[in-house]
Amino acid sequence: MAPLKILVLGHSHITALAKAFHRGEPGVSMDFVLLNNPEYQPPLSDEGLHPAILEKIHAARAGLHVSLLGGNDHSIIGMLNHPRRFDFVLPEAPDLPVDETAEILPAGLLLAHLAQRVAPHLAVLALYRAAVPGRLVHVESPPPIPSEAHIRAHPGVFREMIEERGVSPALLRYKLWRLHSELYARECARIGVEFLPAPEAMRDEQGMMRPEAWNPDPTHGNALYGRHVIGSLLAA
Amino acid sequence: MSNPYQTLPDTAFWRRAVATLPPEAVDPVVAPPFLISPADAVVTAGSCFAQHIGPTLQGLNFNYLITEPAHPLATQEQARAFNYGVFSARWGNVYTARQLLQLFHRAYGNFYPVEDMWGGENCWIDPFRPQIQPGGFLSQREYKLDRARHFAAIRRAFEALDVFVFTLGLTEAWVSRVDGAVFPLCPGVAGGEFNPARHEFHNFTVGEVAEDMVAFIGALRSVNPRARVILTVSPVPLVATAREGTHVLVATAYSKAVLRVAAEMVTQTLPGVAYFPAYEIITGRYDAGTYFAADRRSVVAPGVSHVMRCFVTGFSTQAGAPAPPPPPASDYEPQMEAAMQVHCDEIALDQG
Numbered sequence: 001m002a003p004l005k006i007l008v009l010g011h012s013h014i015t016a017l018a019k020a021f022h023r024g025e026p027g028v029s030m031d032f033v034l035l036n037n038p039e040y041q042p043p044l045s046d047e048g049l050h051p052a053i054l055e056k057i058h059a060a061r062a063g064l065h066v067s068l069l070g071g072n073d074h075s076i077i078g079m080l081n082h083p084r085r086f087d088f089v090l091p092e093a094p095d096l097p098v099d100e101t102a103e104i105l106p107a108g109l110l111l112a113h114l115a116q117r118v119a120p121h122l123a124v125l126a127l128y129r130a131a132v133p134g135r136l137v138h139v140e141s142p143p144p145i146p147s148e149a150h151i152r153a154h155p156g157v158f159r160e161m162i163e164e165r166g167v168s169p170a171l172l173r174y175k176l177w178r179l180h181s182e183l184y185a186r187e188c189a190r191i192g193v194e195f196l197p198a199p200e201a202m203r204d205e206q207g208m209m210r211p212e213a214w215n216p217d218p219t220h221g222n223a224l225y226g227r228h229v230i231g232s233l234l235a236a
Numbered sequence: 237m238s239n240p241y242q243t244l245p246d247t248a249f250w251r252r253a254v255a256t257l258p259p260e261a262v263d264p265v266v267a268p269p270f271l272i273s274p275a276d277a278v279v280t281a282g283s284c285f286a287q288h289i290g291p292t293l294q295g296l297n298f299n300y301l302i303t304e305p306a307h308p309l310a311t312q313e314q315a316r317a318f319n320y321g322v323f324s325a326r327w328g329n330v331y332t333a334r335q336l337l338q339l340f341h342r343a344y345g346n347f348y349p350v351e352d353m354w355g356g357e358n359c360w361i362d363p364f365r366p367q368i369q370p371g372g373f374l375s376q377r378e379y380k381l382d383r384a385r386h387f388a389a390i391r392r393a394f395e396a397l398d399v400f401v402f403t404l405g406l407t408e409a410w411v412s413r414v415d416g417a418v419f420p421l422c423p424g425v426a427g428g429e430f431n432p433a434r435h436e437f438h439n440f441t442v443g444e445v446a447e448d449m450v451a452f453i454g455a456l457r458s459v460n461p462r463a464r465v466i467l468t469v470s471p472v473p474l475v476a477t478a479r480e481g482t483h484v485l486v487a488t489a490y491s492k493a494v495l496r497v498a499a500e501m502v503t504q505t506l507p508g509v510a511y512f513p514a515y516e517i518i519t520g521r522y523d524a525g526t527y528f529a530a531d532r533r534s535v536v537a538p539g540v541s542h543v544m545r546c547f548v549t550g551f552s553t554q555a556g557a558p559a560p561p562p563p564p565a566s567d568y569e570p571q572m573e574a575a576m577q578v579h580c581d582e583i584a585l586d587q588g
Contacts, residue, residue: 012580015583072579094377094378108370217579
């Protein structure tokens, strides 16, 4: 039987899957369209998806289409301490601790703000949906890495900003990730895309990323994480 | 033969102060009892027309005090949608004098309305500011935390202000039969559920409005003795009247007359209280009705400009002074966005 052909389209979280695939993932054939590449810029215009993206989508003749579009907008607003520290009550888990020494923002305001940030990615997702028949799965972005020590040890381009501002509390980063995921899940339901949650096995008891899944950087999963995502895709 | 009119200023004569002037030159502010200096902290509240006042003051070299400001993450549009900066605190529209008085008592823990939260499931509404944010509060805990902070912001505003500008908007209100709590909107309109056993209509009389304003100013001065007050009356007609058998035009005329008289009674009674004739500027008819939009209700921008021009000319010690530069925009998010782009691009390169 021919291996299942999977086309994965998205941004940097693709890397975890690509690494896993290149290290050997039997039974599947995967192709990756990394929108960070200049050849796909801008992914979206008044005419729709960039022609090079459309060409990749149609040429793939994939049995399964996968989106890892976006996935770090929550980190943009919440990975480091804001000069005006903030927190909020997560609507889906209102009993989680809230730092009452910080400004408490309405969750709806943060949702609105994140919605504005992710809108371009969701627009691409909707056009991806329109471009292909059959199954299209969007993979939830990885949960945050709870360890401040890990982030400080692998700061990358954030080194100076981390020194200046400090890493924000893991729980705040978790809550922002949940809002971010809610926006994607809502849009997926609206446009007929399956929403695949982050692999349970890669999440700790608080729902954040387990240490063995941490890539040596502040926000991404590693090849093991990617392998679990591929496993979830094939099981779904 | 002499008579008392001979010594009166031009402003006392319709022909000289209204009839022969271009509409935009009519300025009915005469000898206010006090002026506002750039250092004076100004706080605003009131009906929907009052929403024009605060943001305009900010651009006119007034020290507009905001004690519940938007977080810098919010864009201008998001902040506006969530009612940050519309008034000095996120109290929403305060239409009646009784509502204002109760707002004070609620903020200071002297009044706990029985009906103080509407909703359930995924949306909780504050009955006393039901449209304060799109979609309401998304959890009961968020609602309670936000309200506690809101009350603290109210107290800071009342205690730090030098001048309080209040626009009287309505006499008609819906009140709780249980404890007299005044709702800004009828329950069921933007949250809650109307129940005739619990809610009743009340049209405040001129005596009640004046008494409530006097009581409020007394309460305000109990926490801030230096507080000066400017009263205005909203020129915006009622969107609807709940008075049976009464045309909305007639109900509007009555309500505005009551508010106007009550404002006059208070300014005549208390020191340090001024009346600002926004109502007269908009409804004076010398402009041939051009200050209202096609719906004959909304005040158009030239009308608002006229009102604010008269306010500045009449009340500011530094009329026409340039506004201070706006505060620098927060660079947190753009910096993070740029760094995240580089970060993700670098990670994306590593496919091995």
